[in-house]
Amino acid sequence: MTAVTTRPEVPPRQVDPSPVALVELDTGRAPEHDGHRWGIPRWVERLAGVVLVLVLWQVAASLGWITTRTLAGPADTFHALVRMLDAGTLQSAVWVSFKRVVFGLGIGIPIGTFLAVSAGLSRPGEDLIDAPMQMLRFLPIIGLQSLFVLWLGVGDTAKISLLVMGVTFPVYINTFSAVRSIDPGLLELARVVGLRRSGLLRKVVLPGALPGFLVGLRLAAAVAWLLLVFAEQINATNGIGYLMIKAQTFFQTDVIVVCLVVYAVLGLLSDALVRFLERRALRWQPGR
Numbered sequence: 522m523t524a525v526t527t528r529p530e531v532p533p534r535q536v537d538p539s540p541v542a543l544v545e546l547d548t549g550r551a552p553e554h555d556g557h558r559w560g561i562p563r564w565v566e567r568l569a570g571v572v573l574v575l576v577l578w579q580v581a582a583s584l585g586w587i588t589t590r591t592l593a594g595p596a597d598t599f600h601a602l603v604r605m606l607d608a609g610t611l612q613s614a615v616w617v618s619f620k621r622v623v624f625g626l627g628i629g630i631p632i633g634t635f636l637a638v639s640a641g642l643s644r645p646g647e648d649l650i651d652a653p654m655q656m657l658r659f660l661p662i663i664g665l666q667s668l669f670v671l672w673l674g675v676g677d678t679a680k681i682s683l684l685v686m687g688v689t690f691p692v693y694i695n696t697f698s699a700v701r702s703i704d705p706g707l708l709e710l711a712r713v714v715g716l717r718r719s720g721l722l723r724k725v726v727l728p729g730a731l732p733g734f735l736v737g738l739r740l741a742a743a744v745a746w747l748l749l750v751f752a753e754q755i756n757a758t759n760g761i762g763y764l765m766i767k768a769q770t771f772f773q774t775d776v777i778v779v780c781l782v783v784y785a786v787l788g789l790l791s792d793a794l795v796r797f798l799e800r801r802a803l804r805w806q807p808g809r
Contacts, residue, residue, distance in 0.1 A: 593775035598782075601775035610764065617760045618753065621677060622791075624744045625684025630741060632685070633692030634734065638726065641700030653695065658690040663751055675756035680749075687748045691740035699733025700726060724791060735799045742791040750784055 529765035581587045582594025589597060593744035640650035662683065669679040707725050738743050753762020761780045 528628070551687050552676060554674060561648065570583045589774060591774065592685060593778055597775045598778045601773070605764075605776070605779060611779070611783070614759060614761045614764050617763070618749060619787070621681055621684065621752075621760065622749055622787075624677075624681045625688055625749075627683070629685040629688030629745075630692050630738065633689040633737070633741075634696055636689075637693045637696035638722070638730070641697050641730075642726065654690070654693055658694070662687050662748065666752065666755060670756065677702055680752040680757075683752045684745050684748055687744045688741040692737040693743060694733070695737030695740070697729055700728035702733070703729040735795065738806050739792060739795045739799075739809075742795055743788060746784060746788040746791065 546576055550698070552788070576788075578587075579595045582589075587594065590804040593601070615731060636650050636654065639646045640654070641647070666679070667684065669682050673679040695796070703726065707729070712721075749760075750762060753760040754766050757766065764776050765780045767805055768774075
């Protein structure tokens with residue numbers, strides 16, 4: 522006869538319905554480096570480096586380590602700025618230079634955009650446009666100034682033409698790359714739903730290429746001001762570059778520094794304007 526062993530029944534485990542308290546472990550915090558370590562705003566810290574350079578520059582000029590013939594100090598540069606503003610010469614030169622940059626951007630940006638879209642949307646367009654553009658963009662633009670003077674004379678037309686050529690290439694390269702990077706599925710979907718070519722450009726191509734175009738626009742604005750520095754120093758009768766050449770003749774380094782600072786400020790303002798437009802136009806992108 523076999524003995525049968527029975528296991529005692531285990532009562533069901535009771536679950537405590539009360540909420541479980543979570544224990545927070547103190548793992549410590551990484552030190553923050555946001556510019557407020559000593560209660561100093563970050564913009565003050567960033568400005569401190571610029572102020573330090575200006576102070577050292579002024580000290581070197583005051584002690585005679587740097588002569589005015591070599592490089593004027595900040596104080597002399599500021600006095601030159603006040604004289605130029607009182608005489609009205611700086612305002613007039615800035616207005617002339619600003620108009621040249623506006624014309625250069627106003628002509629070069631549409632040309633670069635049109636060529637980029639035409640080359641990016643079709644294989645024949647790429648074959649006809651991209652190869653010549655890639656070849657031309659490796660030409661030294663500054664070296665073409667002599668040809669522009671021979672063809673167009675020494676007036677503003679030659680200077681603006683130089684800016685147009687310099688502006689066209691960054692707009693073309695970035696916009697062309699953006700058009701070719703558009704998802705082919707979006708283009709196919711647009712054709713399936715029956716979008717015409719104008720609708721395809723307006724609703725798919727242009728929005729998709731907009732980020733790349735704006736990058737090219739920022740580069741174009743910088744290139745325009747950089748080329749203007751050179752263009753206005755050749756056969757110029759007005760503009761900021763003309764003031765620099767005139768100051769070079771009389772060894773006025775304070776005026777030269779003023780003109781360089783004005784170029785830099787105008788370039789920064791142009792870049793800030795493009796960045797503002799970029800934030801407004803690309804609000805639909807994540808992280809903006």
